[in-house]
Amino acid sequence: AQSVAQPEDQVNVAEGNPLTVKCTYSVSGNPYLFWYVQYPNRGLQFLLKYITGDNLVKGSYGFEAEFNKSQTSFHLKKPSALVSDSALYFCAVRDDIHIAGNMLTFGGGTRLMVKP
């Protein structure tokens, strides 16, 4: 079975500082990893994904994520946080073995608060 853990319910950071939102995963095969962002009263929006290749993945709005196979982690990062980055962030994983259903498993979400 596949699973995702986001160990922090909330992350607080000052505007202009770097931010990290943590994600660890568990899969049987190779992981397909995703980050989504949810703004208030909106659906989830795709930020970035890791399928294969470079361990550092760049995505929308200046976000990036680093895949670390040995630590089974896929932490989301941004060099300089903006107040407008404040939102709920979800990490998701799919195991490449279980193709049928194409289902993603989501973490519980981490609320990012960026203060001016």
Added chain:
Amino acid sequence: DAGITQSPRYKITETGRQVTLMCHQTWSHSYMFWYRQDLGHGLRLIYYSAAADITDKGEVPDGYVVSRSKTENFPLTLESATRSQTSVYFCASSEGLTVGGYTFGSGTRLTVV
């Protein structure tokens, strides 16, 4: 979220009533999904569909029914609503057996009183 729409955006219903949440996508994506979002639980999969007339249960299917007679529509029905089904419901679609992610609708906030 252009291309995948959910209706209604907000719904209040009484315990025991049947209620249907609608989801429509315009991309002809093969896969469609229903999730519920609850505080402390994140997103949990209710049902999914790999194609028209093919549906399967997710993690929390009890109390829900789905159908997919057309590729673009994937309605979710609560046959007899309970207060535990108060939640925000998200529909999503995906191109198919690819490594792409999902595209989500804006959600339906359902309150069962």
